[in-house]
Amino acid sequence: MKTFEVKTKINFGQNALDRLLDFKTERVLIIADPFVVSSGLIRQVTGRLDRTQVTYEIYQDVVPDPPIEKIIGGVRQLMAFHPDYIVAVGGGSALDLAKGVRKFAAEMSQSERIPMFAIPTTSGTGSEVTSFAVITDSEANRKYPLSSDDMIPDEAILDEELVKSVPASITADTGMDVMTHAIEAYVSINNNEFSGALAEKSVEICGQFLLRSYASCEDSHARRKMHIASCLAGLAFNSASLGLTHGMAHQLGAKFHIPHGRANAILLPTIIQYNSRIDRASRSRKEYDPCVRKYCNVARVLGVSNLNEITTVHALVAYLRFMNSEMDIPSNIRDLGSVSAADYFEAINDMAAAALADGCTATNPRTPTLEEVIELYKKIW
């Protein structure tokens, strides 16, 4: 038996943040990205709470790829403040940190988990509707995708006003994260008709609006669409899970702090070739792996399908590489310029072992061996 459930109430459209005006006299712990606070963007949230009788405090010790220590800091503040609600405002890092705070606080005090609102300020992770929180163990240089139903936020607020300030390079990275979520969920061995419908719509929106959103932060229509696409992809992978691209990207994030979406963007074309077993030398076959039909559907949604399976998978891979280059995302790790060859090659064996153990890899359509993952890491250098 399979089930499909959306646990999060999603508030979206113009002035979606007005949902906050429904608060009355509660105590609210806001967990926010420090940029959101320093830039004044937070006033979109606090300004509305100021119009209610709510008492709030802000925890803003959030860093990208949130480590356990920062979660503990949040738990401390929560235990001292005793909030009725948590309102998380920020990118995936702030939302994941807040999910961790809520979960660990409930476990430590053996009390009910506190209701949580998630307000994303990037259009990328879909964390506002997922049971995942990706936490970093900085000592071991590992990232762990924790997953449990009690981490799913109760409500999400999607308001495009909060993503207008996202600069081009972060729009590119987070947008390709959305594309990767949608495609990996679509071909995951756990995919189903519900996750498939959500993933297809998300891919379609990315195809139509990601480059537009990248080109101008003033393009509210494109930014609103990408904010919805991010959430749709989150719903898709919350049901179907992800794949090897994410399994490998998590290690690149943990070891080298390559932004999550950028790591996915670099990996995705290579992983599609690997999963489909279609590369330059491929010749027509009678039968293809089941994921090939799925990749061909993705290509059709993006308007790049053509004569047969082989040329269509090639066209999809080429399209994704084109998207990367249009948005100035390097095509390999070397061209990022932030990682030395010596450090990278020294880390490959450990990263490959960790990628194999990563929860996302388990639902990849092709089961990789350690040697194959090592080769894939070498290939993207």
Ligand SMILES: NC(=O)c1ccc[n+]([C@@H]2O[C@H](COP(=O)([O-])OP(=O)(O)OC[C@H]3O[C@@H](n4cnc5c(N)ncnc54)[C@H](O)[C@@H]3O)[C@@H](O)[C@H]2O)c1
């Ligand atoms: N929980 C999930 O389901 C899930 C899914 C995918 C990825 N993740 C995790 O989420 C994290 C990545 O999240 P992310 O890609 O949203 O990036 P992020 O939250 O790390 O933020 C990236 C940068 O964008 C800035 N930023 C955020 N909002 C902004 C705004 N409105 N304007 C300008 N700058 C803004 C932040 O200050 C930060 O410097 C990673 O740790 C990744 O592993 C979680």
Ligand SMILES: [Zn+2]
């Ligand atoms: Zn992701």
